[in-house]
Amino acid sequence: MADADSERVDSLVDELLETHPPADTGNEKFWGAQYDLGLAWVWHPEGYGGLDLARKHQSTINRRLQEAGASTENRLDNIIGIGMGAGVLVTHGTESQKQRWLRPMFTTEEIWCQLFSEPGAGSDLAGLATRAVQDGDEWVVNGQKVWTTLAQVAKWGMLVARTDPTAVKHQGLTYFIIDMEGPGVEVRPLYQITGEAEFNEVFFEDARVPDSNRIDEVGAGWRVSLTTLMNERVAIGGTATPRGSGAIAGAVQAWEKSGLDDPVLRDELLRLWAEAEASRLTNLRAIEMASLGTPGPEGSTGKLDWANLNKEITSFTLDLLGLEGTLYPGGYQLKPPDYESLTPQRAFLRSRANSIEGGTSEIMMNIIGERVLGLPGEPRVDKDVPWTEVPRG
Amino acid sequence: MAETPVTYAESDELELIRSTARQFLTDRLSLEVVRELMMSEDGFERGLWKEIANLGWAGLIISEEHGGAGYGFTELSVVLEEMGRLVTPGPFFASSVLATTAIQEFATEEEKADLLPGMASGETIATLALFETPRGWDLADLDCVATRDGAGWSIDGMKRHVLDGHLADKIVVAAAMDGGVGLFVVDSDATGVTVDQSEVLDPTRRQAEVGLDSVRVEDAALLGGGAVDGRLATVLALGTVALAAEQVGGAQRCLEMSVEHARTRYQFGRAIGSYQAIKHRCAEMLLKVEHAKSAAYHAARTTGDDDELAVAAPLAGSMCSEAYLWAAGETIQIHGGIGFTWEHDAHLYLKRAKSSALLLGDPRYQRSLLGDALGL
Numbered sequence: 001m002a003d004a005d006s007e008r009v010d011s012l013v014d015e016l017l018e019t020h021p022p023a024d025t026g027n028e029k030f031w032g033a034q035y036d037l038g039l040a041w042v043w044h045p046e047g048y049g050g051l052d053l054a055r056k057h058q059s060t061i062n063r064r065l066q067e068a069g070a071s072t073e074n075r076l077d078n079i080i081g082i083g084m085g086a087g088v089l090v091t092h093g094t095e096s097q098k099q100r101w102l103r104p105m106f107t108t109e110e111i112w113c114q115l116f117s118e119p120g121a122g123s124d125l126a127g128l129a130t131r132a133v134q135d136g137d138e139w140v141v142n143g144q145k146v147w148t149t150l151a152q153v154a155k156w157g158m159l160v161a162r163t164d165p166t167a168v169k170h171q172g173l174t175y176f177i178i179d180m181e182g183p184g185v186e187v188r189p190l191y192q193i194t195g196e197a198e199f200n201e202v203f204f205e206d207a208r209v210p211d212s213n214r215i216d217e218v219g220a221g222w223r224v225s226l227t228t229l230m231n232e233r234v235a236i237g238g239t240a241t242p243r244g245s246g247a248i249a250g251a252v253q254a255w256e257k258s259g260l261d262d263p264v265l266r267d268e269l270l271r272l273w274a275e276a277e278a279s280r281l282t283n284l285r286a287i288e289m290a291s292l293g294t295p296g297p298e299g300s301t302g303k304l305d306w307a308n309l310n311k312e313i314t315s316f317t318l319d320l321l322g323l324e325g326t327l328y329p330g331g332y333q334l335k336p337p338d339y340e341s342l343t344p345q346r347a348f349l350r351s352r353a354n355s356i357e358g359g360t361s362e363i364m365m366n367i368i369g370e371r372v373l374g375l376p377g378e379p380r381v382d383k384d385v386p387w388t389e390v391p392r393g
Numbered sequence: 394m395a396e397t398p399v400t401y402a403e404s405d406e407l408e409l410i411r412s413t414a415r416q417f418l419t420d421r422l423s424l425e426v427v428r429e430l431m432m433s434e435d436g437f438e439r440g441l442w443k444e445i446a447n448l449g450w451a452g453l454i455i456s457e458e459h460g461g462a463g464y465g466f467t468e469l470s471v472v473l474e475e476m477g478r479l480v481t482p483g484p485f486f487a488s489s490v491l492a493t494t495a496i497q498e499f500a501t502e503e504e505k506a507d508l509l510p511g512m513a514s515g516e517t518i519a520t521l522a523l524f525e526t527p528r529g530w531d532l533a534d535l536d537c538v539a540t541r542d543g544a545g546w547s548i549d550g551m552k553r554h555v556l557d558g559h560l561a562d563k564i565v566v567a568a569a570m571d572g573g574v575g576l577f578v579v580d581s582d583a584t585g586v587t588v589d590q591s592e593v594l595d596p597t598r599r600q601a602e603v604g605l606d607s608v609r610v611e612d613a614a615l616l617g618g619g620a621v622d623g624r625l626a627t628v629l630a631l632g633t634v635a636l637a638a639e640q641v642g643g644a645q646r647c648l649e650m651s652v653e654h655a656r657t658r659y660q661f662g663r664a665i666g667s668y669q670a671i672k673h674r675c676a677e678m679l680l681k682v683e684h685a686k687s688a689a690y691h692a693a694r695t696t697g698d699d700d701e702l703a704v705a706a707p708l709a710g711s712m713c714s715e716a717y718l719w720a721a722g723e724t725i726q727i728h729g730g731i732g733f734t735w736e737h738d739a740h741l742y743l744k745r746a747k748s749s750a751l752l753l754g755d756p757r758y759q760r761s762l763l764g765d766a767l768g769l
């Protein structure tokens with residue numbers, strides 16, 4: 001059965017490459033054709049860019065496309081849309097929402113962003129305060145979001161807003177897709193410790209969203225948010241990567257370039273190599289178990305792992321560079337992000353976000369402790385009271 | 394870099410081996426029994442070894458033509474993982490893993506036919522005598538020497554940390570000889586052989602010092618008829634892979650004990666597992682145990698491929714040693730005072746963890762092997 005699936009995938013990839021030779025096809029056109037053949041995200045249903053197959057086939061497709069010289073950059077350029085938005089639309093969207101948004105998302109004609117975090121609500125996302133009030137067949141949005149990656153170039157934003165402040169906090173939320181280019185939406189860059197602005201502040205002043213852009217029911221915003229976060233954590237942790245790739249490649253490169261043979265540094269390099277390899281193998285095991293329909297605890301640790309390791313490895317890489325590690329080639333220029341030239345120094349700084357973005361490591365450990373190991377939660381003061389009565393600060 | 398596709402899902406057969414092992418070990422070698430054995434003179438009983446042999450475990454990885462079950466490292470790992478959960482004592486690791494591996498790797502057909510059936514049936518217990526100095530895991534510069542003596546050999550030297558040497562009928566001794574290192578099969582009751590049990594950190598895994606004073610053996614005692622040298626590394630790597638599986642079982646059990654205690658112990662009116670200092674430690678333990686499993690399972694599934702084994706074995710050796718030791722240590726901490734008592738089981742795991750982390754090369758040594766294999 002699995003073999004028939006692989007053959008089907010293979011012959012569709014052949015067809016795509018034959019009808020749209022990467023060398024003479026523009027990226028957007030190529031990605032459009034890829035979507036139409038169901039090769040965009042194979043695990044999603046047919047008709048929506050997928051084939052209803054196991055997730056693992058996607059790595060084969062991506063590898064084959066890369067080998068044939070086709071770009072898979074769209075996955076990075078529209079990382080929020082492709083990594084999280086697609087899953088949300090497939091799971092919760094109406095037929096017309098899927099038809100309207102999925103294809104241009106995949107082709108990067110329309111970039112997406114995620115409007116969740118607020119100054120007063122980060123880890124405690126359900127405590128958010130941005131309001132949406134219904135006005136006929138539109139909703140009027142007021143409030144502020146923060147840390148919004150890609151908002152500066154986004155066409156669409158996945159917005160969670162409070163529609164019923166008197167309800168218990170998880171119940172008064174609704175999920176919308178908002179036009180980032182519409183009136184009442186203002187995006188201001190926020191510079192991060194690398195000097196770049198990957199993320200932004202977003203202000204809403206009487207911004208209007210048609211009710212047809214509402215995802216799922218009024219009051220179902222928390223449920224849809226969870227789908228988003230689940231997709232995010234899979235996108236961050238759960239892809240099969242080759243041995244020695246990622247942050248550890250940078251450390252190995254620095255070691256080889258240095259010509260050092262210091263036994264202490266070597267041991268540390270190998271310790272990190274072993275950690276990275278064990279993490280990678282855990283990921284492979286998780287992917288296999290998930291594809292068999294028996295996900296175990298091995299699937300819950302990827303995001304946490306990846307964050308810890310990236311921080312340790314990129315820091316160690318600067319140790320290997322010695323005094324060169326004190327330089328910052330290119331300087332701090334307060335500009336949009338440049339993903340092309342990730343120097344070890346910039347990688348070191350950027351990795352600090354890994355244990356914050358997409359759920360902090362503390363929150364991930366709470367989740368593992370409570371959901372996987374079955375340990376009791378903490379006493380909570382925000383349960384069973386209307387959102388308006390929850391302490392904030 | 395060579396990478397063998399690996400499948401982690403357990404077949405029905407593996408699951409059967411696992412459930413049989415768990416059943417037998419909980420019935421016959423529960424921790425109460427382990428505690429009795431641990432305080433006994435020999436640390437194990439021949440009768441129990443017979444039972445283990447009757448299950449087919451003594452010859453688990455011995456080929457069928459020599460009376461064994463003919464299984465590979467995947468099946469072996471499952472049994473060892475289960476043994477690790479209950480810090481099972483006895484000569485399984487020494488005889489059915491280390492000595493068996495060495496004999497299968499180096500012996501001639503005749504030697505195999507001579508040695509293996511007895512080991513598979515439980516008649517004979519064998520062990521491997523390799524180390525002499527505290528950090529001499531690379532077996533360089535052995536003091537123990539074998540010299541030509543007529544048609545046979547005469548062996549002189551002192552071997553330390555010989556696992557279950559006091560129970561062994563046959564001791565496979567690594568000795569320097571003309572042209573390298575040879576492995577010699579010596580009867581433990583031969584003239585000139587002295588076996589003294591050592592006092593050990595982990596009383597569930599015994600060791601002995603084996604002295605050899607002009608011990609005469611026949612020419613046929615030399616496994617494979619010549620020096621083994623570099624290929625000894627493969628035997629040590631396979632031993633490391635097997636030990637890693639046992640470490641995974643112990644670490645997993647530590648996680649279970651810790652989580653259980655964190656759920657049921659109340660202080661300040663709350664289960665201690667609701668405090669993040671404890672909850673997060675448990676989460677971290679899960680992470681480390683899962684990493685250890687990944688490394689061990691991968692290694693067990695690549696034992697046929699020497700290049701990959703050279704990477705996978707020290708990877709598993711270092712990861713599993715560190716994970717188990719950390720988990721066992723944190724288990725005591727999570728239990729508080731009770732965890733430091735003789736009565737509580739936590740110390741059995743700590744002792745097994747620390748001792749296992751040193752048996753075939755500590756994590757730093759394993760990592761230096763890893764670096765050599767990776768060319769780093």
Ligand SMILES: Cc1cc2nc3c(=O)[nH]c(=O)nc-3n(C[C@H](O)[C@H](O)[C@H](O)COP(=O)(O)OP(=O)(O)OC[C@H]3O[C@@H](n4cnc5c(N)ncnc54)[C@H](O)[C@@H]3O)c2cc1C
Pocket residue numbers: 113114115116117119121122123124146147148149150198199353356357358359360361362363366669
């Ligand atoms: C690079 C980057 C990109 C981002 N992109 C986006 C984006 O595109 N869209 C978006 O919506 N958001 C985005 N975020 C925001 C991110 O999701 C939040 O920063 C994150 O959820 C943490 O929220 P916070 O910053 O308010 O910190 P807080 O929640 O205030 O946390 C502060 C500290 O308290 C700890 N803490 C909080 N609650 C608990 C608890 N219950 N138990 C233990 N410790 C706790 C945290 O772990 C942390 O250490 C991005 C963040 C970064 C760094």
